[in-house]
Amino acid sequence: MLLAMTVEGLFTAEFISRNTINRKAATTALFMDSFLSPLADQLASADVLPAEKRAELDLLLGREDFRSRFPYLDIWKEGGIIAYSTTPELVGRRFAPPAGLGEALAGEVSARYTDPEAAEHEVRNFTSRYLEIYAPIREHLTGRIIAVAEIHETTEPLEKRLWWLRLTTWLARIGVTALIMAGLFWVVYRGNRIIMVQQGQLRERLAEVERTSRKNRALRDRIQRASGRVSELTERYLRGLGADLHDGPAQLIGLATLKVEHVRRAGTAPKREEELQELDSILEDTLRDVRAISKGLILPEIEGLPLPEVIGRAARAHERRTGTAVAVRCEDIPQSFPNAAKICAYRFVQEGLNNAFRHAGANGQTVTCTVEDADLCLAVEDGGGMASGSAARPDSGLGLPGLRERVESLGGTFRLGAVPGGGTRIEMRLTMTGGGQDG
The missing domain is CATH 3.30.450.20 (PAS domain)
Structure with a gap:
């Protein structure tokens, strides 16, 4: 007032x-x-x-x-x-x-x-x-x-008149406001006295009920938190284990199967030896991943590395295994990410490039990493054509659903779409938390 x-x-x-x-x-x-x-x-x-x-x-x-x-x-x-x-x-x-x-x-x-x-x-x-x-x-x-x-x-006569008009106006306004405030104060005072009496009576009646209810509520909350945590940990463990098995060893074994066919078709002994060495390298990587999963360790070599280096390693590993070229365009990202996010990015690039190699003949393999509106945008796309198998669909196998679950479990989004020219593009987005720590 x-x-x-x-x-x-x-x-x-x-x-x-x-x-x-x-x-x-x-x-x-x-x-x-x-x-x-x-x-x-x-x-x-x-x-x-x-x-x-x-x-x-x-x-x-x-x-x-x-x-x-x-x-x-x-x-x-x-x-x-x-x-x-x-x-x-x-x-x-x-x-x-x-x-x-x-x-x-x-x-x-x-x-x-x-x-x-x-x-x-x-x-x-x-x-x-x-x-x-x-x-x-x-x-x-x-x-x-x-x-x-x-x-x-x-201005002297005018100023005197203005001063008198302002004074009378303010005095009248102050008087009316004081009367209104006094009336409101009396109403609120009486209401407050009644409320205080009623609150005292209710406080006495509810004291015992509140103590009993507090104990029951604490026990119920403890049981619910324990049950929810067990279910969440179990589901997360099973989901992560399934995704790691498919995205790691299963993909490498699939590549090894393709390499067996290349060995069979090798026309010369040196070429066969080269293909056997690549097959041996892939099987060694498969064995390493299986051992890492058995021990509960996933890709220990990426700990402490910045995200662009993790993405680059995944692309170089694919190039080494398949003998194909991958174009990597990755911006400088100063933020640090937890290992879960870096593992997700590594597996995302690995699965995307494997799909490009398998379904598009490694045509136009490209990995793009950018920052858009405080979100990390990681995409893998191919140029289409030259396919050695049927086109990938969102529900074909466990690869893409596993990637979607892995990305969404970190609070990100996953998209699959086509690019001009008949190619395919998969994209993941993660919100960058500037205070994230590796670990």
């Missing part, structure tokens, strides 16, 4: 002050019009009032009672020329038009306080603040605005 009273009081005081100033300006403009309207003909035909008219105005405006209220008066022509002024040094000079001149030329009476930094006021060396009133001077027959009178009125 105090804030509302203050805001409304400031707004009302400003509104009353502005209306008072506008009424003052309108009254002064109407009063000065009787003095200045006879000059309309001379102002319409010349930029400066003739000397005799200036002398008449000087005599009229120089009276003590008039000058004490209106110490300065300027008549402006359009363009900033002063046609008449009670300060003779300004007559005939051109200045930058003040803000009120444009409003008066548009037919409006306006008022504002003096800007002592204006060029025309620097000549006078103003030491007091005046109220500037701009009133249009119209031609008698046509009503056309031919000049603007700038009247400087002393």
Whole structure:
């Protein structure tokens, strides 16, 4: 209520002050019009009032009672020329038009306080603040605005009136607000007393029930957490074990099966020996993965490596095993990732490249790693064509579903789609947590 009273009081005081100033300006403009309207003909035909008219105005405006209220008066022509002024040094000079001149030329009476930094006021060396009133001077027959009178009125009477209006307005507002607040305080006080009594009675009745309920709730929560944790750990272990078996040894054994066919087709002993060495390397990798899974260790060689290096190792391993080329485009990623995320990325690249080798004949194998809107985007795509088997589908085998589960278990998303030219693209997105730690 105090804030509302203050805001409304400031707004009302400003509104009353502005209306008072506008009424003052309108009254002064109407009063000065009787003095200045006879000059309309001379102002319409010349930029400066003739000397005799200036002398008449000087005599009229120089009276003590008039000058004490209106110490300065300027008549402006359009363009900033002063046609008449009670300060003779300004007559005939051109200045930058003040803000009120444009409003008066548009037919409006306006008022504002003096800007002592204006060029025309620097000549006078103003030491007091005046109220500037701009009133249009119209031609008698046509009503056309031919000049603007700038009247400087002393502000002491106006300031006293404004001060009194603000004071009475604030006193009335404070009194009304105090009465409303007193009434509200009494209502809230009585309601609070009743509520306190009722709360005491309820507190006594519910104390024993609350103690029993707290014990039962703690036991129930403990049982639920234990049950949920066991189920989650079991499911995660089984899912991870299945995904690791398929994404690691199963894929390598599949490659070894393809290499057996290459050995059979080798036409020369050196070529057969080379294929046998590659087959031996693949089987060694398979045995290493099986042993790692048996011990609960997955790809220990990637611990402590940045993610781009992990992706590069997966691509180089594929190149070494298949004798094909892989294009790797990976941005610099300063964030560190937990081992689970790096293992997921390694298996994702491994499975994607194996699918590209198997279903697209290793045509256009590309691995892309970028950062988009604080997400890590890892994609593997091929150029299609030259397929040695049927096209991969989302539900063909365990590979793609296993990858999807692995990615989604880390809070990521997995997508499979086609690229122009008949190729296939698989993509995973993981939200990068800047504070992640390896481990």
